[in-house]
Amino acid sequence: MVETTADSDLLDLRKGRPAAGQDPVKRAQIIEGARRVFIDKGFEAASMNDITREAGVSKGTIYVYFANKEELFEALIEEERGTIFKNMYEVLDHFDDLRKTLVKFGTVLSAKITSAKVIQAQRTVVGASDRIPELGARFYERGPKRGHDKVMVFLNEAVERGLLKIDDVDLAAYQFTELCLAGLFRQCIFSYRTKAPSQAEIEHVVRSGVNVFLKAYGTEKLAAEERASESA
Amino acid sequence: MVETTADSDLLDLRKGRPAAGQDPVKRAQIIEGARRVFIDKGFEAASMNDITREAGVSKGTIYVYFANKEELFEALIEEERGTIFKNMYEVLDHFDDLRKTLVKFGTVLSAKITSAKVIQAQRTVVGASDRIPELGARFYERGPKRGHDKVMVFLNEAVERGLLKIDDVDLAAYQFTELCLAGLFRQCIFSYRTKAPSQAEIEHVVRSGVNVFLKAYGTEKLAAEERASESA
DNA sequence: AATATTTCGAACCAAGCGGTTCGATTTGCA
DNA sequence: TGCAAATCGAACCGCTTGGTTCGAAATATT
Numbered sequence: 001m002v003e004t005t006a007d008s009d010l011l012d013l014r015k016g017r018p019a020a021g022q023d024p025v026k027r028a029q030i031i032e033g034a035r036r037v038f039i040d041k042g043f044e045a046a047s048m049n050d051i052t053r054e055a056g057v058s059k060g061t062i063y064v065y066f067a068n069k070e071e072l073f074e075a076l077i078e079e080e081r082g083t084i085f086k087n088m089y090e091v092l093d094h095f096d097d098l099r100k101t102l103v104k105f106g107t108v109l110s111a112k113i114t115s116a117k118v119i120q121a122q123r124t125v126v127g128a129s130d131r132i133p134e135l136g137a138r139f140y141e142r143g144p145k146r147g148h149d150k151v152m153v154f155l156n157e158a159v160e161r162g163l164l165k166i167d168d169v170d171l172a173a174y175q176f177t178e179l180c181l182a183g184l185f186r187q188c189i190f191s192y193r194t195k196a197p198s199q200a201e202i203e204h205v206v207r208s209g210v211n212v213f214l215k216a217y218g219t220e221k222l223a224a225e226e227r228a229s230e231s232a
Numbered sequence: 233m234v235e236t237t238a239d240s241d242l243l244d245l246r247k248g249r250p251a252a253g254q255d256p257v258k259r260a261q262i263i264e265g266a267r268r269v270f271i272d273k274g275f276e277a278a279s280m281n282d283i284t285r286e287a288g289v290s291k292g293t294i295y296v297y298f299a300n301k302e303e304l305f306e307a308l309i310e311e312e313r314g315t316i317f318k319n320m321y322e323v324l325d326h327f328d329d330l331r332k333t334l335v336k337f338g339t340v341l342s343a344k345i346t347s348a349k350v351i352q353a354q355r356t357v358v359g360a361s362d363r364i365p366e367l368g369a370r371f372y373e374r375g376p377k378r379g380h381d382k383v384m385v386f387l388n389e390a391v392e393r394g395l396l397k398i399d400d401v402d403l404a405a406y407q408f409t410e411l412c413l414a415g416l417f418r419q420c421i422f423s424y425r426t427k428a429p430s431q432a433e434i435e436h437v438v439r440s441g442v443n444v445f446l447k448a449y450g451t452e453k454l455a456a457e458e459r460a461s462e463s464a
Numbered sequence: 465a466a467t468a469t470t471t472c473g474a475a476c477c478a479a480g481c482g483g484t485t486c487g488a489t490t491t492g493c494a
Numbered sequence: 495t496g497c498a499a500a501t502c503g504a505a506c507c508g509c510t511t512g513g514t515t516c517g518a519a520a521t522a523t524t
Contacts, residue, residue, distance in 0.1 A: 023500085042362050044276030048482060058502045060485080069482065120362065127359025129423040130274050130352065136423035144418060171440055174415035183406035186376060186417070191361040191368035208403055216444035255470085280512060290472045292515085301512065 027065055030055045034076045039120050043073055043128040073128065074135055080121050081143045088112060089150040097229070098163050098222060099210060101154075106180035106206035109147070113181065116196045119188045126189070148173055163222040164214075172217060179209030259297055262287045266308045271352050275305055275360040305360065306367055312353050313375045320344060321382040329461075330395050330454060331442060333386075338412035338438035341379070345413065348428045351420045358421070380405055395454040396446075404449060411441030 033055020037046045048069055052059045066072035091105045112118060129136025151173040158164040166172045182205045187193040197205075214222065265287020269278045280301055284291045298304040323337045344350060361368025383405040390396040398404045414437045419425040429437075446454065 026501085042276060042359060044274060045363065047480075049480080052503095058504095059483090060503075061501055063483075064500080123358055123362045126355055126421055127274060127362060129421075130355045130359060131277065133423035133426060136421075137426075140419065140422035140424035144422075145424070148415070168440065171414060171437065175411055175441065175444060178410035178414055179407055182403060182410055183380070187372065189358055189361075189368075190372035190376075191365035192372035192377070194365060194369075205403065208400065209407065212407060212444065212448035215448040258471090279510075281510080284473095290474095291513090292473075293471055295513075296470085 026057065026061065030057050030062055030065055030072070031076050031079060033057065034072055035080070038073060038076055039124055042124055043069075043131075070132065074132075077121075077125060077128075077135060077139055081139050084112065084118055084121065085143045085147065089147060092150055092154045095154075095157060095161075098158055099214060099226065102176070102210045102213070103203075103206055105151075105154075106176070106210060107203055109177065110180045110184065110197075110202045110206055111199065114184045114188050114196050114202070119196070123189055148177065151176060162219055163225070164217045165219050166217050172213075176209070176213050179213055180206050182209055258289065258293065262289050262294055262297055262304070263308050263311060265289065266304055267312070270305060270308055271356055274356055275301075275363075302364065306364075309353075309357060309360075309367060309371055313371050316344065316350055316353065317375045317379060321379060324382055324386045327386075327389060327393075330390055331446060331458065334408070334442045334445070335435075335438055337383075337386075338408070338442060339435055341409065342412045342416060342429075342434045342438055343431065346416045346420050346428050346434070351428070355421055380409065383408060394451055395457070396449045397451050398449050404445075408441070408445050411445055412438050414441055 030051070033053075034046075034051050036054050037050045040046075041050070046069075048059060048062065051072070052062060055062070062072070066075065088108060089105075091101065091108060095101070113122075125136055125139050129139075152169055155164060155166060155169050155173055155176070159166055159169065184193070184197050184202075184205065188196065262283070265285075266278075266283050268286050269282045272278075273282070278301075280291060280294065283304070284294060287294070294304070298307065320340060321337075323333065323340060327333070345354075357368055357371050361371075384401055387396060387398060387401050387405055387408070391398055391401065416425070416429050416434070416437065420428070
């Protein structure tokens with residue numbers, strides 16, 4: 001063809017209709033299908049035909065919304081990350097009783113991260129980040145990392161109030177998180193545990209973890225306050 | 233064919249030759265090729281042709297040694313696990329100075345688990361355990377789990393010596409391990425860290441972790457001993 | 465040198481892959 | 495109702511997959 005018709009250029013001139021690949025409902029439908037397939041099979045084993053089937057959307061349409069398999073996967077992970085870490089840190093927002101707050105937050109954190117659904121999602125991300133490292137990095141940065149920052153802010157406030165004495169708050173925040181998980185995460189992600197830990201077990205782990213943490217970092221002022229409220 | 237010759241049945245009657253698929257050198261050669269491909273690409277993305285190429289062994293021969301892709305992968309992981317966790321716990325065998333021993337062991341543990349090679353292997357296992365849960369479970373059970381048991385034995389001895397006071401030794405062992413990793417494992421496995429942590433960083437983390445651990449579980453006797461050896 | 469057996473390597477299989485194309489069909493606004 | 499746009503769905507592309515087969519070549523023991 002020597003001359004191209006102007007048609008392709010005119011495609012951008014639209015009426016009030018949603019542009020191609022812009023319908024949020026269709027998009028959500030595709031991602032929902034992708035979720036089932038990707039989470040179930042992992043990135044490599046999942047096929048676009050599977051997703052087509054699962055989403056109930058034609059292959060052509062999927063390629064209107066997403067350039068390729070990788071882009072679709074990334075969009076899914078981004079969404080998963082959003083829902084996983086949503087509403088997880090608000091318990092840290094109002095500073096009440098230090099120990100109670102730590103236990104409450106630790107319980108939520110530990111339960112969330114070790115839940116079957118979330119573990120499966122994380123497994124998928126880990127598996128994929130072998131070939132797409134940026135994906136894993138982005139997931140961590142916008143997920144766990146943000147949580148870590150929230151914990152740091154909280155710990156800093158506790159330090160300022162003289163309840164904790166911490167040299168390296170950054171490190172202490174990691175220690176707190178890991179104490180709340182205490183091996184559960186690793187057991188789950190390696191499928192050594194096939195079921196998520198029970199609420200009772202999580203509370204046991206977290207309570208002990210907070211104990212360790214406060215014994216290491218709690219000040220005399222904290223101890224005094226706890227004695228006071230205990231005798232009350 | 234109506235009649236089968238007896239040839240196939242006579243195959244078992246061998247002379248002094250190594251039986252088919254029994255040469256340990258060839259086997260090692262195949263696994264070495266498989267390692268490069270599987271670790272690099274993950275289970276799904278790796279192809280038997282890649283392994284054929286990388287191992288310098290014909291496809292037919294590989295199928296003499298291993299029934300299929302999955303069995304080859306499992307053999308590889310089993311070997312990897314063996315080399316990873318070998319010679320890791322002997323520092324716990326002779327009970328010397330408690331703090332020093334914990335720091336030394338923690339450093340070895342943390343360095344090993346977060347090393348680039350081992351992280352990549354673990355990522356591969358995690359990715360695969362989505363589809364082959366038994367594989368991840370077996371890896372954990374014969375790797376990290378055994379280490380955990382060694383730590384428990386060590387901690388129990390410290391308790392008996394009156395240096396530590398621990399209610400739940402099982403949980404405490406997990407706490408110790410996690411304190412030594414303090415987020416490093418999660419950062420590495422999600423590719424948030426692309427390089428393994430430096431020796432200095434690991435030592436900093438471990439020293440702090442041991443500090444926390446001993447503040448929580450150390451007895452007065454331990455404190456007295458440490459004061460004594462410090463003033464000496 | 466003769467012999468038994470392992471290994472090689474190429475060919476073959478049906479199946480599925482990601483990706484793309486395009487005319488038919490459905491959809492929904494004017 | 496008319497019409498433009500979004501969606502559908504099937505077909506097609508070249509390529510790779512895991513797995514298998516088999517005669518030729520290499521190998522070592524007798």
